[in-house]
Amino acid sequence: MAAPVLQVRNLRTQFKTDGGxxxxxxxxxxxxxxxxxxxxxxESGSGKSITALSILxxxxxxxxxxSGEIKFRNQDLMTASDEEIRExxxxxxxxxxxxxxxxxxxxxxxxxxxxxxxxxxxxxxRHEAVQRTIELLKRVRIPAPERRxxxxxxxxxxxxxxxxxxxxxxANSPSIIIADEPTTALxxxxxxxxxxxxxxxxxxxGTAIIMIxxxxxxxxxxxxxxxxxxxxxxxxxxxxDEIFASPQHPYTWSLLKSMPRVDAVRHDRLRSIEGIAPDLxxxxxxxxxxxxxxxxxxxxxTDQPPLMQVKPDQMSACWVTMDRAREEMGxxxxxxxxxxxxxxxxxxxxxx
Amino acid sequence: xxxxxxxxxVSSIVFLLIHRLPGDxxxxxxxxxxxxxxxxxxxxxxxxxxxxxxNFVVGVVTRGDLGESLVNRGLxxxxxxxxxxxxxxxxGGVALIFTVGLGIVxxxxxxxxxxxxxxxxxxxxxxxxxxxxxxxxxxxxxLVFGVWLQNVTQGTFFYQLGGWKGDIGQLWLPAFALGFxxxxxxxxxTRASMLEVIRQDYVRTARAKGLQESVIxxxxxxxxxxxxxxxxxxxxxxGIITGSVVIENFFGIPGLGKExxxxxxxxxxxxxxxxxxxxxxxxxxxxxxxxxxxxxxxPRIRYG
Amino acid sequence: xxxxxxxxxxxxxxxxxxxxxxxxxxxLKRNRLALVASVYLALLVVVALVALVWTPYRMxxxxxxxTYSGPSAAHLLGVDELGRDILSRLMVGAQISxxxxxxxxxLVLAVGVPLGLIAGYYKGYLDTVLSFLINVFYGIPDVLLxxxxxxxxxxxxxxxxxxxxxxxxxxxxxxxxxxxxxxxEREFVEAGRAAGAKPLKMLFGHILPNALGPIxxxxxxxxxxxxxxxAFLSFLGVGVQPPTPSWGSMANEGVQAIQYAPHMVLxxxxxxxxxxxxxxxxxxxxxxALDPRSRR
Numbered sequence: 018m019a020a021p022v023l024q025v026r027n028l029r030t031q032f033k034t035d036g037g038x039x040x041x042x043x044x045x046x047x048x049x050x051x052x053x054x055x056x057x058x059x060e061s062g063s064g065k066s067i068t069a070l071s072i073l074x075x076x077x078x079x080x081x082x083x084s085g086e087i088k089f090r091n092q093d094l095m096t097a098s099d100e101e102i103r104e105x106x107x108x109x110x111x112x113x114x115x116x117x118x119x120x121x122x123x124x125x126x127x128x129x130x131x132x133x134x135x136x137x138x139x140x141x142x143r144h145e146a147v148q149r150t151i152e153l154l155k156r157v158r159i160p161a162p163e164r165r166x167x168x169x170x171x172x173x174x175x176x177x178x179x180x181x182x183x184x185x186x187x188a189n190s191p192s193i194i195i196a197d198e199p200t201t202a203l204x205x206x207x208x209x210x211x212x213x214x215x216x217x218x219x220x221x222x223g224t225a226i227i228m229i230x231x232x233x234x235x236x237x238x239x240x241x242x243x244x245x246x247x248x249x250x251x252x253x254x255x256x257x258d259e260i261f262a263s264p265q266h267p268y269t270w271s272l273l274k275s276m277p278r279v280d281a282v283r284h285d286r287l288r289s290i291e292g293i294a295p296d297l298x299x300x301x302x303x304x305x306x307x308x309x310x311x312x313x314x315x316x317x318x319t320d321q322p323p324l325m326q327v328k329p330d331q332m333s334a335c336w337v338t339m340d341r342a343r344e345e346m347g348x349x350x351x352x353x354x355x356x357x358x359x360x361x362x363x364x365x366x367x368x369x
Numbered sequence: 370x371x372x373x374x375x376x377x378x379v380s381s382i383v384f385l386l387i388h389r390l391p392g393d394x395x396x397x398x399x400x401x402x403x404x405x406x407x408x409x410x411x412x413x414x415x416x417x418x419x420x421x422x423x424n425f426v427v428g429v430v431t432r433g434d435l436g437e438s439l440v441n442r443g444l445x446x447x448x449x450x451x452x453x454x455x456x457x458x459x460x461g462g463v464a465l466i467f468t469v470g471l472g473i474v475x476x477x478x479x480x481x482x483x484x485x486x487x488x489x490x491x492x493x494x495x496x497x498x499x500x501x502x503x504x505x506x507x508x509x510x511x512l513v514f515g516v517w518l519q520n521v522t523q524g525t526f527f528y529q530l531g532g533w534k535g536d537i538g539q540l541w542l543p544a545f546a547l548g549f550x551x552x553x554x555x556x557x558x559t560r561a562s563m564l565e566v567i568r569q570d571y572v573r574t575a576r577a578k579g580l581q582e583s584v585i586x587x588x589x590x591x592x593x594x595x596x597x598x599x600x601x602x603x604x605x606x607x608g609i610i611t612g613s614v615v616i617e618n619f620f621g622i623p624g625l626g627k628e629x630x631x632x633x634x635x636x637x638x639x640x641x642x643x644x645x646x647x648x649x650x651x652x653x654x655x656x657x658x659x660x661x662x663x664x665x666x667x668p669r670i671r672y673g
Numbered sequence: 674x675x676x677x678x679x680x681x682x683x684x685x686x687x688x689x690x691x692x693x694x695x696x697x698x699x700x701l702k703r704n705r706l707a708l709v710a711s712v713y714l715a716l717l718v719v720v721a722l723v724a725l726v727w728t729p730y731r732m733x734x735x736x737x738x739x740t741y742s743g744p745s746a747a748h749l750l751g752v753d754e755l756g757r758d759i760l761s762r763l764m765v766g767a768q769i770s771x772x773x774x775x776x777x778x779x780l781v782l783a784v785g786v787p788l789g790l791i792a793g794y795y796k797g798y799l800d801t802v803l804s805f806l807i808n809v810f811y812g813i814p815d816v817l818l819x820x821x822x823x824x825x826x827x828x829x830x831x832x833x834x835x836x837x838x839x840x841x842x843x844x845x846x847x848x849x850x851x852x853x854x855x856x857x858e859r860e861f862v863e864a865g866r867a868a869g870a871k872p873l874k875m876l877f878g879h880i881l882p883n884a885l886g887p888i889x890x891x892x893x894x895x896x897x898x899x900x901x902x903x904a905f906l907s908f909l910g911v912g913v914q915p916p917t918p919s920w921g922s923m924a925n926e927g928v929q930a931i932q933y934a935p936h937m938v939l940x941x942x943x944x945x946x947x948x949x950x951x952x953x954x955x956x957x958x959x960x961x962a963l964d965p966r967s968r969r
Contacts, residue, residue, distance in 0.1 A: 075577055077568075107579035114577075119570040124592050124668055134578045169668045185578065496957075500897065500949035502904050502921075505942040508928055512935055604811075611816035615905050619928065629817060630909050633824050641821070648814050 022192055022225055023049035023072070023110075028085035030064075030071045037298045041067040041080065043249035046324075049193065052223040054216075056240035056257065058230060058272070062294045064249040065229045069195045073112060074102050089193075108138045111186035115198040117178035121170035127181050128154075128166025134188040153184040157214060176207035183214065187224070194218075195227045200235065212239055233276055237261060245269045248295045248305040251324060255331030265333035267310045267342065271354055291355045304336070311351065311359040312342040446643040450625070454647060457617065457624030461609050463540050464548035468605070472552040473598065476559025477591065483564060491556065498553025503612050504619050507546035514542070547616045551605050555598060562594040569593070592666070599663050606655040610648060697886075700962040707958025710951035717948060721767040728761035733916040741934040751936040753926060759940050762918035766941065769919045770948060773834060773903040774896035780838040782892060785845030790876055792846075793853025803850065807843045815840035816905055823911045830913060837902050841895065848891050852884035886963040893959055897952035904945055920945045 030042040042064045049055055057065045070076045072087055072094065087094040089110065094102065106112075111134075114120040122130060131153060132146035141149055147166075154162035157180040170178055179199060186194050196215065200208040216239050219226050228240055236243055236257060243260050245253040245268065253266040264270040271290045292309035295301055301308050307317040314337055322334045333339075337360070342348040346359040357363045479491040566572065567590055575589045614626035621627070625644055632640040701707055729749075730737055736756040743751045750759040792803040822836035856862060857880065865879050906912040907921030915922070920941040927938025 073577060075573060077573075103579050103581070105579070106577055112577040114570060114574060116570060120574045122571040122575070122589050122593070124596075124666070125588070133575075133580065137578060137580045137584070171669055182574075185574075496953055497946070497950060500953050501942075501946045502901055502908075502924075502949075504905075504908055504924060504928070505946060508924065508931060508938045508942060511928075511931055512938075607814055611814045611905075614816050614820075615908060618909060630820070633820055634910065645817060645821075648817055652814060 019051055021048035022051045022090060024086075024088040025049075025068075025072070026086040026088075028068065028071055028087065029083045030067050030076055030080060030085075031083050032080045034079065034298075039297045040249050040300070041297060042071060045085075045246070045249075045251055047244055047251065047254060049225055049227060051192065052219070052225055053242060054219050054226040054228060054240045056228045056230065056236035056243045057246060058233060058236055058243060059246035060231055060294050062248075062297060063246040065246050066197055068246070069112065069197055069227065069229055072195065073106050073110060075106075075112070104138065107134045107191070108140070108189045109191050110193045110195065111189070111191040112195040112197065113179075113182045113186045113199055116202045117175065117182050118170070118202070120182060121178060123170055125169070126166070127168055127170055127173065127178075130170075131166070131181065131185045131188055134185050138189055140189050149188070150184070153187055154181070156187065156218075157181070157184045158210075159184075175203050176210065179203060179207075179211055180214065183211075183218075187218065187222070190222070191224060193225045193227065195229070197229045198231070199228075201230070201232075208235075215239060233272055245272070248300055249297060250305065250334065252306065252335070253331070253333045254324070255328070259328065259331055263328075263339070265327045265331055265339045266306075266335050267312050267337070267339065268306050269333075270339050270342075270348070271309075271311070274354060304334075307356075309356050311354045311356060312337045312339075312346055312348065313357055313360055313362050315362065446640055449628070449640075450643050450647050453623060453625045453628050454651075456622065457613055457626060460540060460543055460547065460616070460622060460624060461613050463544040464551075464609055464613075465606065467544055468548040468551040468555055468609070469598075469602075471548075472555025473559050473591075473595070475552075476556040477563055477586070477594075479556065479560045480563035480567065481586070488560075492560070495553035495556045499550045499557075501550065502615075503546050503550055504615050506549050507543065507616060507619050510542055510546060543616050543620045543622060546619075547609060547612050550612070551608055554601070555605070558598055558601065559594060562597050563590060566590045566594040596663075596667050599659065599666055602662070603656045603659040606659070607652055610651065697959075697962040701958055704958040704961065706954045707962075710954040710958070713947065713951045714955065717767055717951075718771065720764055721771050724761075724764035724768055728758075728764050730758040730761045732761045732765045732918060733757065741930060741937070743934065743936050750940045751934070753923070753937050754930060754934075757916075759923075759937065762923060763920070763940055763944055766918045766920045766923060766944070767948075769830070769913060769917065770900045770903065770945075772830065773837070774900040774952070776834045777837045777841065777899040777902075778892045778895045780834065781842050781845045781895060782888070784838065785842045786849050786881070786888065788842075789846040789849025789851075790853050790881065793850040794857050794876060794880060796854075800850070803846065807847055810840070810843050813840070815902070819902065819906060820909065820911050823906060828911060828914050833903060833906060833912060836906075837899050841899065841902075844895070845888070845891055848887055849884060852887060853880055856880045856883055890956060890960045890963060893952065893956040897949040897956075900945070900952075901949060 025048070026046045028042055028045045029040070032039040032041055045064070045068055047055075057068065059065045067076060067080065071082050071085075074082065074094065076082060082095065085095060089105065092101070092105075094105070097105070121127065128147065128150045131150045132141075132143070135141040135146045135149060136143060150166050151162045154165060159165050159177055159180050165173065165177065165181075170181075173181065179202075183194075183199070186196075199215070200211050203211065212235060215226060215228070218224060219239075226239075228235065230236060240257050243253075243255065243257045244251055245260075245266065247268050253260065253264065253269045255265075260269060261273065264273055268290075275289050290309055295305055295308070303319045304310070304313070304317040304322050307313045310317065316336045320336070322336050324332045324334045327333045327338055327340070339348060342359065348359060351359055475491055475495075479488045482488050572585060572589055575585045580589075613624065614629060616622070617624045617626035618630050625647065628640065629644045629648075632644065734757060737758055738745070738748055738752045738756055740752065740754050740756045742748070745751070748758050748760065750763065753759055753762070788803055792800040818840050819833075819836040822839060823832055826832040826835065862879060865874075870878070903912060903919065904921030904924070907919040908925045910922075910925070912921055913919045923941040924938055924945070927934070927941065930937050
């Protein structure tokens, strides 16, 4: 296997707030291989967006990357100078954001903003940029690209805006595109189109994609590997197919169980994970998921499980693991996934 | 829209004139009897009000004729007003450039250095700036530069009566005093606006694209931040115009403002009306230009 | 201050409003600058009231000391070109400034609020007329109009107040109109209408109280604006007439003698600047306190 194009090691990003220290990203490590599409899944507040922003050192105040190493090819992005990072942004690693309406400058023409990405890195002259912009717009399947390039963002529809953003990301043929919830602000049919586009680009151009989302369905369609985050930490990672077939972490398992399925038996209740997202100012002791976990045991309340290899290429941070939960606690037949339901440890009680 | 504004400018003038014509026929009491009646006739003041008004409007619109001075008989008002407007415009123009230029620069600076000592200094100074009447600022400047540092400046900053010598050195003091309060307001507004804009998503996108910080600041942030500033440009110009009345009197600059104050005291109502008309026209034009600038800067209005 | 008003209108307001006032009060108290400003203004009011019955010297008494002499033990701020005690005149001037400042705003409220309220709530023909009037008045440079008005009507304090109000009422009217326009779309207005509330009760009992915040802020900023305006007028000679001292006219007299008697221009200038600053800081504080979106 080729060397990873991105290596994140022990990343910690924190926010100093009036209420205390928020550990938004708490010791996260993963690799990204050339041309692969990696999904990062988690709820709001799980730290997935901040992880992405940390890669490009775009974390907003009062956040700070406290420690860790992020190697792009062989360069450590954490110790790179401001100028070096600036060059990498938009040229080697590009990022597209969630809400294209607010992410595009309203007073500048769309085509200009795309061309800017090129001229800023001296990849093209103004004139060349105009040509290439039109090609890019065609590539992202925007009709009448010459005219759309001269339009302002508010004149385009939501789907077109997001495509324009993707075009902006592709402008310099980067090695990696980080997409932060690119479809969340769009309606469902447009979502599907954008995802299809991203998938095609990944295959045709060989650009690695990091896809950040809270939607497992998006991951299923697009990604090859998957990272699941909870409360600032990685709780599971591995190939998408294997995780979907056999999730090892109770959180992943619960997420998949709570997805409404077309082929579900009709009288099945729609299940949701009980409890609320953890307070990052005072995270739970031990395993951060234990207040909401149906399979928790004594050890989960006191010791935080590290990421352990549970299968050849699957890692999970859990003392119990789903294999054991399936064998000993009858996980698959569970109708009640409230905390402690299966293990019997303080069932129903959400321990803060 | 253009028509609307011209109409507004004219109607402003219209309303003003109607207000003032009635009570104004009091003349200097020196003249009595026959000479008085003759004068009245000469100026057409013995005619009914609406006729006078109509003649005036026609005169202005068709010939640009604002009439004759009541005190200095034979002195045509229009050339006088035009000459003085040129002078006032110079002082006002410098003040305006200073106001807007300095205000924006300082405002941006305070925004990017938020919560540092520079920011606090600028913010406090700006409150002081718009809290002081411009003649106070002028007086202080004269105190400092004219009295205490007299050796250094040798009184060069005073406007030399007897003619405009085209020397910037003469202008800067009045222009500074005139503009400083407004520069403070602009600085404050720019700062607040920049602070908001810098937090916007599109600035984050610009940074993620790898643009230079200076480019982000000017091309992305500032252009958006200036939109609310343009909005106050209209009232600002009006403020400079009214402030110039005080400043011109203070420094003895023979501009429109001085003329206005003087004619009121002299009871030369014809000139008062003439000057006022000129002012109203200037304000109308200023508002029009601001509206155009606004449309130009914010494409959402153009292609909404 | 705001709490008294809050008690009166509390009955008529939605529950959330009662806590808006106490919230605002709390926030205001934390604003150091606003507090200092309030203290200063309170002192100023005291001085002005005291001046009604007593000043160190009679404000019009001339020849108390060699003309133009500077500050001394007998005359803390020196004397002016007629030998009058500057401190005494300054104290009386405080009255003028305060009366003008507050008086104009009260009138502006009396004129602008009802007009804006009606125009904004009923829209249609009334609104068009009012908006047109507002635009016309905005096109007239205020100092000029005021000068003319004062000159026609005569330079008395009342007339000055009237002149200032005539040139500044639009800000309040426009604000009130805007508030009324947006408030009338809110649900509680619909509810009131559905319940058959009479129009007067709608206007004054429902819409007005909810617009009080911005109105108070506007009025607070209007005071220094009016004081400044009066100072301008007096400086130009169309303000209050001698021997009544206005800070503006005192500054005017002071400028003539700036070379050898700087105290003459400094005293009223500092008084003016401090007072205006205080009102501005207070206004800032009020605005931040009443704005539900403010940072803290």
